[in-house]
Amino acid sequence: MTSELGEFGAQSALRVFGPNAEAALLLTVIMTAVGLAIFALVMAFVWLAARRGGQPRTWWIWGGGLVFPLVTILALFVFSSITLRAIARTDPDATVIEVTGHQYWWDVIYDPDGRAIRDANEIVVPVGEPVTFRLKTADVIHSFWVPSLGGKLDMIPGRTNSFTLTASEAGRFRGQCAEFCGLSHPKMAFEVVAVPPEDFAAFLDRLEGEARDAARPELLDGKQVFLDAGCAACHQIRGVAEGARIGPDLTRVGGRAALGAGMWRMNKGNLAGWIADVSDMKPGAQMPDYNHLSGPDLRALAAWLESLK
Incomplete structure (x- = not known):
């Protein structure tokens, strides 16, 4: 069975459809590749040392044991800091959607500073336009995560955390609470539905109105x-x-x-x-x-x- 907006989406951090998710995936790939390269290099040196025997040279100890790790870690730290800072940045001109985590569902309010249109458990966003999510919780700590669009951000009691996501393509993208919040934590999911901007405007107009049943x-x-x-x-x-x-x-x-x-x-x-x-x-x-x-x-x-x- 499908809704009027289509099929279920998949949840994957490897299939990315937004700049934040692309940056996070690039950072993951680079750190994984560097880690594997360092591991292979260290194993090669161990094999070489075992084969040749003898006393290690001082410059090998200083270079391989101190300089090389410091330079590598510093380079990764700088790159990851720049990437994470860019991901965490909010856009002051973006559409605002407020999401509040409950045990175990999601309260969604579109345009909280204006029309304040309420919905739940499914979030519709315009394709190609930034959306700032204001994240709150009504009870315990939850965590908002749509891996195909961006990283995680916690919802902490007494605080409002915000970040901006942009969907680059239309589609359905599954999200999940990523912080253990109780017995049904694994059953606390949601979907972000990305639609063309004109369809998003029409959706808000319909949502603001009264319930529409089949009138039978x-x-x-x-x-x-x-x-x-x-x-x-x-x-x-x-x-x-x-x-x-x-x-x-x-x-x-x-x-x-x-x-x-x-x-x-x-x-x-x-x-x-x-x-x-x-x-x-x-x-x-x-x-x-x-x-x-x-x-x-x-x-x-x-x-x-x-x-x-």
């Missing part, structure tokens, strides 16, 4: 179950239930490719399983199980949520 009469039962079961106490759906901030915004939940912070395909079956037994699908999640719902109510609720685009 049979879905009205699912909407009523959502309200009667108390889901609106934690989840906002614009035009249906406003103001809740405890759980993810569900205004366009059916339009996302994934459910449960990047872990399962978005479809009615997975939605129904999540609602009925979330503690099994994501241990430690704050949402309670709704296995007391009748079969028809559960299916109606899942069908309505899946229709929200």
Whole structure:
């Protein structure tokens, strides 16, 4: 099953689609190559010394044991410092997206200083334009990492950390929490979806509006179950239930490719399983199980949520 924006993306630090990721990959390749070259050189000298025997010469000790390591390490230190400084730089003119880590999902706010449009677990960015991510946490330390676009940056309680990423091509790029944050840390993923700038502007306009369901009469039962079961106490759906901030915004939940912070395909079956037994699908999640719902109510609720685009 796909969302309106396409298929799942892959998570790889070796397939890079942005200047930050390219710089990080180049630094990794150079440091690995230099390390292997030094290892091979040292092994060659050991072999040569063992073959010739005799007392080592003083200049070999000073040159090979002191000067060569110092020069090599200093050169790598300077190169890595320049690279990491460039990666950490923020662009004051970039689009701003605020991401807050929760156990175990991602709260996303576009244009936090202006329209403050809220979404969750999937981040849409414009291709070729810099995006500054403001990173926060609502509980423990998390770490924001999209390896195909750039490096990691921690989300630390009481602080806001920022860095700028640019996607050079359209596509879906999987991200992951890279700091152990609890029982379901491995199940805390997300996707960055890079689209053309005009599509990004259209996406924000759609996202700012009210929820758009399939408007079929049979879905009205699912909407009523959502309200009667108390889901609106934690989840906002614009035009249906406003103001809740405890759980993810569900205004366009059916339009996302994934459910449960990047872990399962978005479809009615997975939605129904999540609602009925979330503690099994994501241990430690704050949402309670709704296995007391009748079969028809559960299916109606899942069908309505899946229709929200």
